[in-house]
Amino acid sequence: MSDVKAIDTLVRQHLALKKEISKVIVGQEDAVEKVILSIFCKGHALLVGVPGLAKTLLVNSISQALGLDFSRIQFTPDLMPSDIVGSEILDENRKFTFVKGPLFANIILADEINRTPPKTQSALLEAMQEKSVTAAGHTYKLEEPFFVLATQNPIEQEGTYPLPEAQLDRFMFSIYVDYPSFSEEVDIVKKTTGNVSETINNVLTGEDILKIQDLLRRMPVTDHIFEMAVSMVNKTRPKGEMASDKVKQYVSWGAGPRASQNLILAAKAHAAIRGKYTPEEEDIKAVAYDILRHRVIRNYKAEAEGVRIEDIVDSLF
Numbered sequence: 001m002s003d004v005k006a007i008d009t010l011v012r013q014h015l016a017l018k019k020e021i022s023k024v025i026v027g028q029e030d031a032v033e034k035v036i037l038s039i040f041c042k043g044h045a046l047l048v049g050v051p052g053l054a055k056t057l058l059v060n061s062i063s064q065a066l067g068l069d070f071s072r073i074q075f076t077p078d079l080m081p082s083d084i085v086g087s088e089i090l091d092e093n094r095k096f097t098f099v100k101g102p103l104f105a106n107i108i109l110a111d112e113i114n115r116t117p118p119k120t121q122s123a124l125l126e127a128m129q130e131k132s133v134t135a136a137g138h139t140y141k142l143e144e145p146f147f148v149l150a151t152q153n154p155i156e157q158e159g160t161y162p163l164p165e166a167q168l169d170r171f172m173f174s175i176y177v178d179y180p181s182f183s184e185e186v187d188i189v190k191k192t193t194g195n196v197s198e199t200i201n202n203v204l205t206g207e208d209i210l211k212i213q214d215l216l217r218r219m220p221v222t223d224h225i226f227e228m229a230v231s232m233v234n235k236t237r238p239k240g241e242m243a244s245d246k247v248k249q250y251v252s253w254g255a256g257p258r259a260s261q262n263l264i265l266a267a268k269a270h271a272a273i274r275g276k277y278t279p280e281e282e283d284i285k286a287v288a289y290d291i292l293r294h295r296v297i298r299n300y301k302a303e304a305e306g307v308r309i310e311d312i313v314d315s316l317f
Contacts, residue, residue, distance in 0.1 A: 006215050007272050013212075014273040016203045020065040023198040025058050026191065027184035034175045034290050035062060035149060037273075041265040042213045043172025044128055044148040046113075046294065053177045054188075055151045056111060063107040066209065067202035068145070071105035075116035081123035085133045098135060103127055104142060106206060110150035114163055121167060124148065128170045145209045165253075165297075172262045173287075174294035219268045220278050228284055229263040235316045236296050246315045250302035255295035262291050289313055 014036065021032055031047065035058065038045040047055045056072070063070035073084055086101035102108070103124070110124065127133050128148050132141045150171070152163075168174075180188060191198075204212075234242045237254030247254070266287035267279035276283075293309050302312075 003215060003218060004277060006211075007219075007275065007277055010212060010215065010272055011275045013204055013208070017062075017065055020200050020203050021058075021061050023200060024061045025054060026187045027180045028054065028058065028177060031175050031177050032058065032062075033273075034173050034287075035059070037266055037269045037287070038149075038172045039066070039145070039147055039209065040212050040216060040269045040273075041172060041262075042145070042147075043262065043265070044150070044170060045173040045175055046168070046171040047149065047151045047175050047177050048154055049151075049177030050179075051153060053179065055177055056109060058177075059107065059109045059149045059151075061200055062149075063109075064200040065203050066107070067205050068106035068209075069143075070107045070109070071102040072109040072111060073102050074111045075113050075120070077115060077117060079116045079120050081120050082135070084120065085123050085127075085135050088136045096136075098138070098140070100140075103133060104140075106143065106145055106147070108146075108148045110148055112153060113150040114152050118164070121163065125167050125170060128167075145206055145213070168294045169256065169258055171294065172266065173290040175290055176293070216265065216268045216272060219272065221264060221268065222278065225267065225279055225281070225284065226264065228281060229267070230260045232263065232284070232288060232316050233257070233260045233292075236292060236312070244315055246312060250298055250305075250307050250312060251296055252299040253297040255292055259291055259295050263287065266291060285317065288316070292316075 017036060018032065025032060035045050035047070039062070047058070049055055060070065060072075082101070084101050084103045086099050086104070088096040088098050091097045113121070113124075123133065127142060127146075131144070131146055132139050231242065233255045234240050235244060236247060236251065237243055238248045238251045240254065263284055264279070267283035270283040270286050271279040289310055292313050296309055296312060298307065298309065298312070
């Protein structure tokens with residue numbers, strides 16, 4: 001199959017995927033799309049929102065529609081690395097056998113990821129970056145495709161361990177999950193207070209996902225779009241030559257090269273699901289907020305004056 005036909009097929013697959021997810025998830029179209037884009041790009045996503053906005057249900061629904069192995073890990077302050085990676089046990093033949101932990105799945109839901117101590121977060125970081133885990137001196141590869149979709153509650157920060165910048169940078173997207181509109185909330189209440197439950201059918205397989213990831217890597221990009229992505233990221237660095245007055249005034253640290261890479265990959269996916277064969281400027285702009293939101297660190301002055309990350313990203317355009 002040619003790449004042109006493959007992208008045409010991808011458009012139909014994406015529509016079918018969104019249709020299945022909409023059986024259960026009402027609204028949240030932007031969040032759903034960004035999670036799907038991260039999966040198509042072989043990236044991880046962090047969903048930030050207050051409790052009760054169906055973040056966990058969204059991830060679970062997507063895993064069902066993709067027909068992938070799903071594992072939910074509820075992160076708590078007493079969670080140890082062996083609880084997620086696995087550990088060696090002495091079997092009946094008095095030999096040590098490695099018992100795999102919940103990290104050995106295709107889609108990992110890291111629920112309330114900031115509630116677990118740094119030691120456990122570092123074990124997850126290895127899995128996210130290297131697609132492998134280390135236990136008792138042995139390294140075990142994780143099966144592809146592999147994604148970590150984490151949730152985080154922006155309120156109630158007591159007893160939490162803020163994610164280090166190195167781990168935040170491993171998330172392709174930081175997706176803000178907002179409250180539903182009035183009409184959407186009415187639909188949610190109607191759907192969830194009756195005795196009818198929807199069944200989500202498999203639309204894609206793990207093999208399909210791997211083919212899509214490979215297709216996006218082959219997608220051509222013009223030099224103009226490469227330069228636009230790198231220019232945007234350079235402008236976030238307050239000590240850089242391209243930094244604007246707003247960035248110099250309100251930003252402590254800007255985004256690194258991984259942000260430029262993710263901008264291009266996400267723009268490719270954003271273009272492909274819309275039937276375009278190469279990304280354009282509007283595709284970069286559509287994904288910029290979610291890619292830069294967790295990589296641009298505001299200073300105290302910005303917080304005191306109520307300057308949002310979105311305001312800073314707007315100034316980059």
